[in-house]
Amino acid sequence: HLLDGKIGRKLESQNWEIFRERECTRLVRRRDVAEVFIEISKNTSAIDYPKRIRIETSAANENFLKSKFVGVFDFDKLEFPLILRKWKEGDNIQPLGMTGRKKVSDILISEKVELSQKRKVLVLESNGEIVWVLGMRISEKYKFTEDTSTMWIMTIE
Numbered sequence: 001h002l003l004d005g006k007i008g009r010k011l012e013s014q015n016w017e018i019f020r021e022r023e024c025t026r027l028v029r030r031r032d033v034a035e036v037f038i039e040i041s042k043n044t045s046a047i048d049y050p051k052r053i054r055i056e057t058s059a060a061n062e063n064f065l066k067s068k069f070v071g072v073f074d075f076d077k078l079e080f081p082l083i084l085r086k087w088k089e090g091d092n093i094q095p096l097g098m099t100g101r102k103k104v105s106d107i108l109i110s111e112k113v114e115l116s117q118k119r120k121v122l123v124l125e126s127n128g129e130i131v132w133v134l135g136m137r138i139s140e141k142y143k144f145t146e147d148t149s150t151m152w153i154m155t156i157e
Contacts, residue, residue, distance in 0.1 A: 008115050019116040026116045036122065040082040047084065050120065052157040060148045065155070071124070071132045073142045075150035079127040087123045093130040095137045104133055111136050124154070 002011055002020050009020045012030070019026045038047060040055070047053040057075055058064070064072055091104040108118055124132040131142045135156060144151055 010115060017116070019114065021114045021116065022112065026114070028116055036084065036086050038084040040080070040084060040124075042080050049084075050122075053084075054155045054157060056153050056155075058151045058153060060144070060151055064151070064153060068135050069156040071134070071138050071154040072144045073131060073138070073152045073154075074144055074148040075152040076148070077126075077142050078131065078152060082131065083125040084122055085125065086119065087121050087133065091123060091130060093123075093133060093137060094140045096140050096143055098140060102137075104130070107133055107137055 002009060002018060003025060005020050007020055007022055011018045015030055017028045017030055019028065036049065038049060040047065044055050046055060064070065087104045087108075089105065092101045093104060093107070094101050095107070104121075104123065108121060113121065121136075122134045123130050124134065126142065129141065130139060132138045132154070134154075
């Protein structure tokens with residue numbers, strides 16, 4: 001029934017989960033999903049969870065890699081310490097270029113993130129506000145602008 005079922009369905013046993021995804025069916029060993037709560041200070045230069053994330057500050061310029069794996073923010077708008085954590089239901093962000101807010105869960109749907117991968121999605125938070133859904137969307141509120149004097153750059157390697 002799962003193979004013929006709707007995308008996004010899953011079956012669970014004590015040790016396994018089977019997900020019906022867009023292109024395949026994925027069998028995953030169940031593990032307790034550890035909480036992630038990493039504080040990032042102004043002086044942090046790298047984080048090694050879950051992949052290496054390099055952090056740097058720079059005088060404002062346009063010479064940075066434009067990629068979904070690079071987040072560039074206005075340093076002066078950030079309130080430290082920043083928090084890197086897993087997303088949770090109810091999280092929302094004002095995506096770059098939008099005036100309104102959008103639920104992170106809706107972003108995951110529009111990005112076609114498979115159900116088995118959603119629990120791995122991380123967000124960067126400044127004073128309770130989401131700055132970046134890593135690898136997907138940055139916040140309009142913290143974006144790099146022509147008035148930015150110092151850029152804060154996170155690169156997922």
